[in-house]
Amino acid sequence: MTRRRGAPSGDPVASVISALSSTVDTPRRARAEVLSAAPAAVTVRELRKTFRLPHRKYSTFKERALHPFSSSTYDQLHAVDGVSFTIRQGEFFGIVGRNGSGKSTLLKCLAEIYERDSGESAIEGRLSPFIELGVGFNLDLTARDNVIINAVMLGLSRREARRRFDEIIAFAELEEFLDLKLKNYSSGMSVRLAFSVAVQVDADVLLVDEVLAVGDAAFQQKCFDQFNRLKAAGKTIIFVTHDMGAVERFCDRAMLMERGAIHAIGEPHEIARAYNELNFGRLVHADVESGRYGDQVACEIDDAWFESRGERVSAIEQGQALTIVLRVRFRQALEEPIFAAALRNEVGHTVFSTSTAWRGVRTGSFAPDDLAEIRIDLETWFAPSHYKLTPSVARDGGGEDALDMREDLVSLLVHSTQVTGGVVDLPHVYKVQRL
Amino acid sequence: MSTGALSLHAPSGGDQIKRVASLTWTLAVTDWKLRFYGSALGYLWTLVRPFAFFGVIYVVFTEIADVGSGVKNYGLYILFSLVLFTFFSEVTGNCLNSLVTRENLLRKMRFPRIVIPLSVAATSLLNLGMTLVAVAVFAIATADYPSWSWLELIPLIALLTLLALGVGMLLSVLFIRYRDVQPIWEVVTQMLFYASPVLYVATQVPEDFQHAYLANPIASILTQVRHAVVDPSAASAADAIGDPLRLLIPLAIVLGLFALGLYAFNRRAPRIAEEL
Numbered sequence: 001m002t003r004r005r006g007a008p009s010g011d012p013v014a015s016v017i018s019a020l021s022s023t024v025d026t027p028r029r030a031r032a033e034v035l036s037a038a039p040a041a042v043t044v045r046e047l048r049k050t051f052r053l054p055h056r057k058y059s060t061f062k063e064r065a066l067h068p069f070s071s072s073t074y075d076q077l078h079a080v081d082g083v084s085f086t087i088r089q090g091e092f093f094g095i096v097g098r099n100g101s102g103k104s105t106l107l108k109c110l111a112e113i114y115e116r117d118s119g120e121s122a123i124e125g126r127l128s129p130f131i132e133l134g135v136g137f138n139l140d141l142t143a144r145d146n147v148i149i150n151a152v153m154l155g156l157s158r159r160e161a162r163r164r165f166d167e168i169i170a171f172a173e174l175e176e177f178l179d180l181k182l183k184n185y186s187s188g189m190s191v192r193l194a195f196s197v198a199v200q201v202d203a204d205v206l207l208v209d210e211v212l213a214v215g216d217a218a219f220q221q222k223c224f225d226q227f228n229r230l231k232a233a234g235k236t237i238i239f240v241t242h243d244m245g246a247v248e249r250f251c252d253r254a255m256l257m258e259r260g261a262i263h264a265i266g267e268p269h270e271i272a273r274a275y276n277e278l279n280f281g282r283l284v285h286a287d288v289e290s291g292r293y294g295d296q297v298a299c300e301i302d303d304a305w306f307e308s309r310g311e312r313v314s315a316i317e318q319g320q321a322l323t324i325v326l327r328v329r330f331r332q333a334l335e336e337p338i339f340a341a342a343l344r345n346e347v348g349h350t351v352f353s354t355s356t357a358w359r360g361v362r363t364g365s366f367a368p369d370d371l372a373e374i375r376i377d378l379e380t381w382f383a384p385s386h387y388k389l390t391p392s393v394a395r396d397g398g399g400e401d402a403l404d405m406r407e408d409l410v411s412l413l414v415h416s417t418q419v420t421g422g423v424v425d426l427p428h429v430y431k432v433q434r435l
Numbered sequence: 436m437s438t439g440a441l442s443l444h445a446p447s448g449g450d451q452i453k454r455v456a457s458l459t460w461t462l463a464v465t466d467w468k469l470r471f472y473g474s475a476l477g478y479l480w481t482l483v484r485p486f487a488f489f490g491v492i493y494v495v496f497t498e499i500a501d502v503g504s505g506v507k508n509y510g511l512y513i514l515f516s517l518v519l520f521t522f523f524s525e526v527t528g529n530c531l532n533s534l535v536t537r538e539n540l541l542r543k544m545r546f547p548r549i550v551i552p553l554s555v556a557a558t559s560l561l562n563l564g565m566t567l568v569a570v571a572v573f574a575i576a577t578a579d580y581p582s583w584s585w586l587e588l589i590p591l592i593a594l595l596t597l598l599a600l601g602v603g604m605l606l607s608v609l610f611i612r613y614r615d616v617q618p619i620w621e622v623v624t625q626m627l628f629y630a631s632p633v634l635y636v637a638t639q640v641p642e643d644f645q646h647a648y649l650a651n652p653i654a655s656i657l658t659q660v661r662h663a664v665v666d667p668s669a670a671s672a673a674d675a676i677g678d679p680l681r682l683l684i685p686l687a688i689v690l691g692l693f694a695l696g697l698y699a700f701n702r703r704a705p706r707i708a709e710e711l
Contacts, residue, residue, distance in 0.1 A: 051709065108708070111545045115705040130544035140469055152461045153544060155454065 035088045035252055040124065041205055041236040042087040042110070047119035049080040049102075049109050079105040081260035082119070087253075089124065089204075090234045092227065094247040094268060096275050097257035103240045106257070107131050107207055110238070125204025125236075129155055132209050134194035139183035143174060146182055147197055154201045164200055171222070172196035192219055199226050205236045224250070244272035244417040269417075273317060276415040291407040294393075298334055299366070301404045302327040304341075304391045306412050307375075316380055318416035318425060324376040326391045328404075330366045336396040337363055337403065339374045344408070345385045351423055352382070381424050384416045451547070458550045463557035470558075481562055482569050485521060489514050492634060502635050507666045509636075511577050514570055515665060516633040516657050519592070522563045523599045523653065524624045529555045530603025531610050531620055538711045548704040552604050556596055563592070574664065587663035591656050594689050598652055601693030604700040611703070611710050632657050637675055649676040652685040 054074040080102045087093045097103045108114040110121055111131055136153050137146050147168055151161035169175055172192045182190055198208075227250055230237060241247060247254050247268050254271035256263040256278070264274045305312050307323040316322055324341050340355035354376060356363050366372060389412065392405035416425075471478065493510050496502040503509030530552045534541065537551050567588075575581060610616045631653040632640075638658075640648045649655050649672065659672040673679040703710075 108542075113542065113545050113708045115709075127545075129546060132543045135543040136540050138465060138469065141465065145465070145468070149461055149465055152457055153546070157453075158457060158461070 035091050038088040038090055040086050040122075041089040041091065042093075042121065042123050042238070044086070044110070044121045045084045045119055047080055047083045047106070047109060047121060048078070048117045049105055049114060050117055051077040051079055053077055078260045080109060080116075083257075083260070083262055085255060085262065085265060087236060087238065089236055090231060091252045092231055092237045092239065092250050094251035094254035094271070095238065095240045095257060096242065096244070096247060096254060096271060097263070098279060101257040102260040103257050104131075104209065105260075107209060107238070107240055111207055123205055126155075126202065128198075128201045128203035128206045129153070131207045133191060133198055137182055137190065137194065140181060142179050142181055143169075143185070143193055144178050147193065150194065150197045151200060154197065156200065156202070168193075168196045168200060171199070171226075173219075188216065188219075195223060199230070203235070205238065206230070207238050207240075209240045244275060245419075247272050248417055272417045276317065276417070277315070279415075293405040293407070294402040296404045298332040298395070298403045299328055299330045299337065299393055301391050301393060301406050301409075302329050302371075304389055304406070304409050306389070306410065314411065315413040315415060318380055318382070318384060318414055319427075320380050322378055322380045322412075324378070324389060324391075326374040326393075328372045328374065328393055330370040330372070331368055333368060334366045334395070334403075337366065338394040338396060339363065340392045340394065341376060342390045342392075343382070343387045343412075344390065345382070345387055345423070349423065351387070352378075379427075380414055381426050382414045383421075383423055383425055384414050384419055387412045387414060455547050455550055455553070458546055459553040459557055462550065462554035463561060466554065466558045467561050470562075478565060481566060485514070485518050485566060486569070489517055492517070496634060502639075506636050506639075507668065508577060511574055512636060512661055512665045513634060514573060515660055516631075518563065518566050518570055519595060519657065519660065520628060520631065520633050520653070522559055522592075523595055524628075525562070526556050526559045526596070526599035527603045527606060527620065527624070529559065530600070531606040531617060533603075534607045534611060534707055535711065541708045541711060548707055549700065552600060552607060552700070555603065556600050559599075560592075560596065582667070584663040584667065588660065591660055591663070594652070594686075595656050597693045598689045601689070601696035604696035605692070608699050608703040608707075611707065627653065630654075636661060636669070638670055645675060646677055646681065649681075650684045650688070652689045655682065655685040 052074045053076070083102075083106060095103050095106065105114065108131065109116045110123070111127065111129070113131070130153070134150070136150060138149070141149070144165075147165060148158065148161045151164065151168070152158055156164070169178060172189075172195070174189060174193060177185065177189065182193075185193070198206075227237065239246075239251065251268040253266065254268045255265040256271050256274050258278060263278065264271055304324070304326045306316070307313065307325055308316050308320055326339060326341065328337075328339070338355055338357045340353070340357075342350050342353040344350050356374075388408035389410050390405065390407045391409060393403045394405075395401040395403060470481075489510075492513055493503075496513070497504070497509065503513075506512065533551050533555050534548075540546075541548070541551075571581075606616055606620055631651060636658075637645065637649060637654055649658065655672045655676065658670070658675050661669050662671040662674075672685075673682055676682060
């Protein structure tokens with residue numbers, strides 16, 4: 001049952017909105033407090049949507065006639081499975097999740113493009129009618145025609161669309177290309193055009209499916225400013241994306257979906273982290289050992305792995321404490337063997353290398369059949385990438401006499417919501433002083 | 436719950452009708468523009484088809500088969516009947532796959548689904564209007580001067596549009612489920628073409644069958660067009676069917692099919708997006 005009431009006009013709402021506009025640039029915490037006091041813009045309760053996936057789909061009479069009984073079997077896909085949440089007025093709400101987690105289906109149910117099976121949602125004010133940019137763009141028509149058509153689809157009258165035309169084109173910065181057919185536009189240009197029309201919509205609640213990763217840097221900044229203006233104007237924005245950077249940058253709150261249910265809901269940074277863990281935690285590593293050196297007569301590297309917080313990991317968030325663990329089995333007596341480990345990134349550069357010899361660590365003596373575990377504690381300041389560990393053991397001396405070295409034995413994925421472009425992201429502190 | 440295309444809860448009914456109208460118009464005009472896209476002669480081509488067909492039919496049926504002898508203004512009649520029947524088959528045929536061709540829109544946007552078949556009909560009406568301008572020139576040249584009875588074309592075309600829309604809406608939702616609706620409908624259209632007085636006139640049908648024959652709404656409409664526009668001395672639909680009250684039968688068929696189409700369409704409307 002969707003209820004819709006008119007545009008917000010009551011006193012309490014207005015006061016909250018004015019409070020919002022004054023807090024746009026204040027820290028998030030203050031804004032969050034104001035938001036939690038704002039009235040609900042979208043309330044969803046126990047929303048459910050199930051798709052039937054027939055095992056075979058018969059789309060002609062003949063097929064149906066030949067298989068009169070067999071089409072009765074089908075699988076059920078619970079695309080959205082009892083989801084409940086509330087979004088406050090003026091909130092920028094992110095929805096993230098892996099492919100097929102139900103984000104888009106949820107959005108389509110909210111927009112009433114799909115009919116929900118059960119559950120309720122209440123939306124205060126007007127909901128923007130479409131969920132993707134440039135819906136209904138026609139490649140054979142000029143930008144001029146497309147803007148008018150798109151604006152009408154968004155709910156503007158033709159007269160209103162024509163009135164706002166110049167504003168739209170100016171925002172898109174496409175004045176010179178007005179009479180160019182859309183098929184001759186670059187993809188970035190057509191998205192700019194679509195975005196410029198979309199922000200003209202007179203809706204209180206906007207549904208946005210992936211937009212920010214488009215356009216050049218200057219236009220992205222413009223989108224960012226526009227979103228801030230919309231937020232300041234008390235519009236509620238529901239934003240579906242895979243870009244965790246955008247979630248942290250724009251969203252007041254976010255929700256992580258997994259298999260049609262809410263996996264987590266809360267602060268954007270937390271959600272971004274949970275998303276990365278969910279995504280990379282399940283990555284199956286097919287570790288291919290590329291080379292093994294040394295004769296392994298005196299000793300052998302049994303295994304090596306990564307640990308974090310006492311558990312074996314194959315992926316880790318940047319900045320977390322990490323332990324590299326080697327397990328070595330001895331066959332002969334050895335005095336002061338040298339243990340070493342090196343990490344190489346995706347492009348094969350060694351970004352970290354350590355050895356007991358360099359650190360002056362005394363390793364002691366080992367007898368045949370001894371088993372040793374070597375633990376190296378460090379903090380993960382590596383840039384987000386895929387790393388491979390090469391552990392090695394050498395006889396005491398210069399380290400050239402390798403007993404066992406297993407190249408690229410295990411891999412580790414370091415993830416972060418930011419990519420700086422550096423090879424490592426060392427912790428550092430800024431001091432800016434005017435002289 | 437959203438129950439149908441027309442009742443997609445809107446702020447108010449008036450706004451909703453306005454939105455349906457403006458969307459329908461926008462889609463129709465866009466389609467119509469695209470039809471001429473890339474062709475230098477544009478509008479002329481829409482005339483070439485009916486007129487060329489008309490030329491062939493006219494030569495065959497007056498000079499070779501001799502069907503038209505004794506029918507006053509036979510040439511003008513088949514021009515009208517061809518243009519109107521083409522309109523009917525165009526609306527039904529385009530409605531049939533309209534939902535599939537508009538898939539992108541349906542899956543990405545919330546709007547009253549009824550807009551899609553309405554815009555198909557509107558595009559064809561625009562086309563029909565343009566063609567009728569040329570036909571009117573031909574009519575003034577061949578027949579007598581224009582008369583007030585020509586205005587009867589408006590309600591007659593309205594009825595034909597209702598019929599085509601009703602059938603079209605029904606076909607469009609069937610087509611989502613069963614793709615063989617399309618070839619079947621092509622055959623049915625062919626049969627209708629010969630079962631309706633397009634190449635001949637209804638009064639040439641043997642008397643015994645004439646009443647039943649005119650229960651076909653297309654036959655009654657074309658017969659009335661003949662009386663109103665082509666040849667005032669020809670029998671009107673009421674005369675041909677024998678009793679004005681009997682005209683309620685074709686009328687009921689038109690309204691019934693429209694109601695059935697609308698019902699079926701609205702019933703399926705909320706789930707169209709996911710079934711495509």
